[in-house]
Amino acid sequence: MTKPVVSIVKHNDTYNSIKEALELCDGLQGFSKQDKILIKPNLVSWDFELPFPPYGVLTTSAVIFALVQILHEAGFNDLTIGEASLGSFGSTTERIFQVLGYEKLREKYGVNLIDFNKDEFEDVDVGGFNFSIARTALEVDKIINIPVLKTHNQCKVSLGIKNLKGCLHRKSKKFCHARDENLEHMFPRIAEVLPMELTIIDGIFALEKGPGHSGKAFRKDILAASRDILACDVVGAALLGYDAGEVEHIKYFAARNGGSIELPELETRGEAIADHADFLDYTWKWTEDNTMPAGFQKRGIKGLALRKYDDSLCTACAAAFNPVLLLFMSAFKGEPFPGVEFVSGKRQDASPGFEKTVLFGKCAYHRNKGNPNINKPIFIKGCPPDLKEFQKLLKEEGIHCDYEEYVKYRHYIFDRYLSKEGFDMELYVR
Numbered sequence: 286m287t288k289p290v291v292s293i294v295k296h297n298d299t300y301n302s303i304k305e306a307l308e309l310c311d312g313l314q315g316f317s318k319q320d321k322i323l324i325k326p327n328l329v330s331w332d333f334e335l336p337f338p339p340y341g342v343l344t345t346s347a348v349i350f351a352l353v354q355i356l357h358e359a360g361f362n363d364l365t366i367g368e369a370s371l372g373s374f375g376s377t378t379e380r381i382f383q384v385l386g387y388e389k390l391r392e393k394y395g396v397n398l399i400d401f402n403k404d405e406f407e408d409v410d411v412g413g414f415n416f417s418i419a420r421t422a423l424e425v426d427k428i429i430n431i432p433v434l435k436t437h438n439q440c441k442v443s444l445g446i447k448n449l450k451g452c453l454h455r456k457s458k459k460f461c462h463a464r465d466e467n468l469e470h471m472f473p474r475i476a477e478v479l480p481m482e483l484t485i486i487d488g489i490f491a492l493e494k495g496p497g498h499s500g501k502a503f504r505k506d507i508l509a510a511s512r513d514i515l516a517c518d519v520v521g522a523a524l525l526g527y528d529a530g531e532v533e534h535i536k537y538f539a540a541r542n543g544g545s546i547e548l549p550e551l552e553t554r555g556e557a558i559a560d561h562a563d564f565l566d567y568t569w570k571w572t573e574d575n576t577m578p579a580g581f582q583k584r585g586i587k588g589l590a591l592r593k594y595d596d597s598l599c600t601a602c603a604a605a606f607n608p609v610l611l612l613f614m615s616a617f618k619g620e621p622f623p624g625v626e627f628v629s630g631k632r633q634d635a636s637p638g639f640e641k642t643v644l645f646g647k648c649a650y651h652r653n654k655g656n657p658n659i660n661k662p663i664f665i666k667g668c669p670p671d672l673k674e675f676q677k678l679l680k681e682e683g684i685h686c687d688y689e690e691y692v693k694y695r696h697y698i699f700d701r702y703l704s705k706e707g708f709d710m711e712l713y714v715r
């Protein structure tokens with residue numbers, strides 16, 4: 286049996302590196318000039334209110350622009366770029382296209398830019414239930430998937446299979462984060478019903494403790510490409526220091542679709558994995574009893590219980606979690622909190638013995654309304670919940686969060702890349 290081929294190429298000049306990656310894996314072999322081609326980057330979010338370092342979070346525009354040029358020169362002219370960003374903090378997909386300069390691709394090469402959040406959707410049976418999938422993604426002839434080389438605090442890694450979640454309607458994305466299902470047994474099914482043809486992992490940067498901007502990016506300068514999405518993810522995981530066997534969604538996809546997750550069962554061309562694999566941790570440390578982040582304990586924070594969120598928490602809620610941690614930290618002035626528990630997602634139950642219970646978002650509320658353990662509920666409404674509301678309601682309970690501290694933190698995580706070699710905004714903003 287022929288082994289799936291994955292090319293691994295050092296990134297130097299983006300255009301030539303992408304070309305080399307495609308040539309080594311015969312990436313365009315199955316394409317015909319008439320094909321409608323969808324390019325699916327990862328543009329999950331931007332922040333138009335506070336400083337936002339995109340390194341390792343978003344697909345670089347350098348890779349997208351180089352790929353479009355290569356496709357155009359090879360005679361592929363029916364190109365679409367599609368994505369559905371989270372929409373929080375003003376980050377609609379269209380605004381992100383704009384800030385990255387994608388309009389130039391429309392002007393120069395006639396590329397269609399589609400915000401999947403505004404697309405029509407079709408319900409597709411993915412084995413026992415339906416996903417609502419953007420019609421554009423279903424109707425093109427071929428998809429070129431361009432994820433980022435990053436870790437993910439719920440799924441360990443976020444690569445090709447995970448990146449396709451962006452083709453779903455919001456309600457299906459939320460449905461993936463189910464109360465009684467494993468997230469990693471949900472989204473891999475998308476790849477089974479889409480016309481996946483080629484995956485290129487953009488590893489110009491790699492991200493530790495991803496998937497968002499609170500993680501730490503490293504300049505990695507590596508690209509991996511394959512016509513086999515599973516093989517590409519197996520290699521991507523290895524480059525991040527993970528055996529695919531410990532990544533549930535990769536294992537699950539392989540089991541459902543008959544592929545192998547063993548490195549010897551695939552052929553790599555170009556660079557050797559061993560020369561570029563570095564372990565990047567996927568999550569922050571929590572205390573052993575899971576009552577708070579280890580960093581909180583180090584600071585001497587007491588009187589607060591804040592469990593790590595599980596995979597029933599959707600991406601939009603998870604994106605608000607980091608600000609919540611910073612806000613709690615800002616409220617700590619050396620005195621213990623007055624017995625506060627913070628509850629999130631669809632699975633966490635409020636525990637007994639707390640003065641006040643913060644129910645963060647609609648799901649935590651529905652699960653816990655009527656829970657006899659709760660003395661004083663503080664319900665932060667919304668789906669996802671609103672941070673201003675969080676701050677206001679906690680203030681009413683005598684807990685004074687300072688949003689300015691969060692703003693300072695955001696400047697810090699942006700500024701730490703400013704003088705670092707290789708962290709060049711021009712790789713994103715064209």
Ligand code: SF4
Binds near residue numbers: 630
């Ligand atoms: S409240 Fe949060 S976890 Fe619940 S559906 Fe909304 S975004 Fe998802």
